[in-house]
Amino acid sequence: MHQSAWQGELTKVxxxxxxxxxxxxxxxxxLYGLLAGLIVAQVMSIxxxxxxxxxxxxxxxxxQDSGLIGYSVDKLIRREKNLKAKLAxxxxxxxxxxxxxxxxxDGVVIIDQEGYISNFNGAxxxxxxxxxEDMGQHIKNLIRTPRFIKYFxxxxxxxxxQFDTNLVRQxxxxxxITQFGLDQKVMLVRDITERKRVETMRQNFIADVSHELxxxxxxINGYLEMLSDMELPASLNKAVSQMDSQGQxxxxxxxxxxxxxxxxxxxxxxxxxxxxxxxxxxSVVDQLQEYGDANIRFQCNDELQINGFSDEMSSxxxxxxxxxxxxxxxxxxxxxxxxxxxxxxxSVTDQGMGIPAEHLTRLTxxxxxxxDSRESTVGGSGLGLAIVKHALEHHDSVLEIESQPGQxxxxxxxxxxxxxx
Numbered sequence: 001m002h003q004s005a006w007q008g009e010l011t012k013v014x015x016x017x018x019x020x021x022x023x024x025x026x027x028x029x030x031l032y033g034l035l036a037g038l039i040v041a042q043v044m045s046i047x048x049x050x051x052x053x054x055x056x057x058x059x060x061x062x063x064q065d066s067g068l069i070g071y072s073v074d075k076l077i078r079r080e081k082n083l084k085a086k087l088a089x090x091x092x093x094x095x096x097x098x099x100x101x102x103x104x105x106d107g108v109v110i111i112d113q114e115g116y117i118s119n120f121n122g123a124x125x126x127x128x129x130x131x132x133e134d135m136g137q138h139i140k141n142l143i144r145t146p147r148f149i150k151y152f153x154x155x156x157x158x159x160x161x162q163f164d165t166n167l168v169r170q171x172x173x174x175x176x177i178t179q180f181g182l183d184q185k186v187m188l189v190r191d192i193t194e195r196k197r198v199e200t201m202r203q204n205f206i207a208d209v210s211h212e213l214x215x216x217x218x219x220i221n222g223y224l225e226m227l228s229d230m231e232l233p234a235s236l237n238k239a240v241s242q243m244d245s246q247g248q249x250x251x252x253x254x255x256x257x258x259x260x261x262x263x264x265x266x267x268x269x270x271x272x273x274x275x276x277x278x279x280x281x282x283s284v285v286d287q288l289q290e291y292g293d294a295n296i297r298f299q300c301n302d303e304l305q306i307n308g309f310s311d312e313m314s315s316x317x318x319x320x321x322x323x324x325x326x327x328x329x330x331x332x333x334x335x336x337x338x339x340x341x342x343x344x345x346x347s348v349t350d351q352g353m354g355i356p357a358e359h360l361t362r363l364t365x366x367x368x369x370x371x372d373s374r375e376s377t378v379g380g381s382g383l384g385l386a387i388v389k390h391a392l393e394h395h396d397s398v399l400e401i402e403s404q405p406g407q408x409x410x411x412x413x414x415x416x417x418x419x420x421x
Contacts, residue, residue, distance in 0.1 A: 107189030110180070115139045115152065118184070127189050129167045139187070143167070148175065162192065172196045200265070207261040210254045217254060221247045256383040259315065260366070263390040272307040274421055277337050277344065280310065284317045285335065294325045294350075300337040304344050305421040312391040317346070319384040320411050324350035328408070344420060347412035355403040363401060364389040395419060 055061065101108050107124030111117050115138050120130055134142060140149050143165070151161040157177040164172050171193040180186045224244040232240060278300045285298045306313075317335075324333040328350035336347050355363070359370045367382040385399070392399055396416050403409035 109139065109187040109189065111139055111185050111187060113183045113185070124189055127173065127191055151175070152177070203261050203264050206257055210257040210261065213254050217247065217251050221251060256387065260383055260387050260390065263312065263387060263394070272309055274305050275308045275310045275313055277304045277306060277346070278302070280314055281317060281335065281337055284314060284321060288318065288321050288325065291322065291325055293330045294328050294333050296321060296325070296333045296335055298335045302339055304337060304339060306344065306415050306419045307421055308395050308419060312394055316388050316391045319388050320348040323384060324348050328352040340414065342414055343417045344415040345412060346415070347410055349408060349410040351408040354405040354407050355409055356405055360401050360403065364399060
């Protein structure tokens with residue numbers, strides 16, 4: 001095709017110049033005739049290029065030419081048709097994508113790297129009270145909740161954020177930001193008001209039931225303690241002893257449920273207090289030193305203070321050390337508090353039977369037990385590590401567990417530098 005275009009162009013110029021040469025020959029001026037033919041060929045090319053110029057601005061039809069310009073015009077027309085077909089297909093796909101985004105019950109907000117809004121769907125408009133005029137506004141100008149501003153500014157969006165707002169009405173929202181492309185972010189917004197209401201109802205129910213059980217359990221345990229001090233027939237001593245043991249276990253379970261309910265309902269943005277970890281560690285060790293046969297070795301070389309909650313941190317340390325003593329098979333328990341570059345690391349290590357890897361991720365679930373037979377012998381409510389998990393969340397920390405069967409276990413967490421005083 002390219003070769004035929006050159007042939008057509010050369011043929012056109014050759015015919016015109018040949019005619020000019022022939023006309024000049026007839027008047028015995030062949031050179032002038034050749035020059036005239038070349039001028040006519042050039043004029044024809046200029047006219048064709050003028051037509052091409054007007055066509056390029058949509059001011060006239062496409063030039064009709066058998067040479068290079070005609071070939072180029074045909075090529076451009078075909079490319080334009082292909083481009084229009086691709087654009088139509090892309091517009092169709094984009095329309096379907098937009099329809100899909102609009103059909104979502106969750107809000108979707110597209111923002112640039114700096115945080116300025118470039119697009120949002122109807123659900124986002126409803127949840128965040130956004131209007132069309134808000135395009136180009138910074139997201140922090142529209143969501144002024146301090147927790148959201150802190151979350152957005154930190155730049156790390158591995159976890160979602162939950163916060164309460166009254167932009168439209170009093171509601172609870174969950175926000176997750178994801179990097180999209182090189183210079184955009186997608187912010188997903190979900191209304192969790194109903195879910196949070198049900199969760200609050202569950203927490204209140206557990207707390208109310210636990211409080212209601214406390215009084216009758218106290219009475220029952222009191223009578224059982226009184227019976228255990230009396231001279232009873234041998235056949236009843238074992239029964240009273242078992243009832244007393246189970247009553248104390250039930251009392252411990254109720255107390256743990258009440259404590260867990262308080263932790264779940266407590267707000268993590270509360271103002272903390274100065275907590276001396278070294279003094280707190282010594283206090284907990286002194287309380288638990290006679291708990292079992294294990295020797296608790298406490299090591300803390302620095303006076304470390306954090307901004308936290310003394311009762312919750314005491315519960316964390318007490319639960320971790322108690323577990324290490326119970327499941328350590330009488331081995332020594334190493335309890336360390338040390339300063340690191342990332343913060344203050346607290347670890348409790350035992351030399352017990354260890355925990356299989358498939359159980360590690362579920363240990364902080366309520367009532368989860370690795371081995372029911374083992375739990376029945378050592379006791380416990382199954383809520384200790386759930387309490388630890390929620391208490392550590394209030395200190396911006398996470399429980400880490402390292403364990404191998406037959407080689408013991410290490411439970412640790414790091415209090416971040418932001419909380420160190």
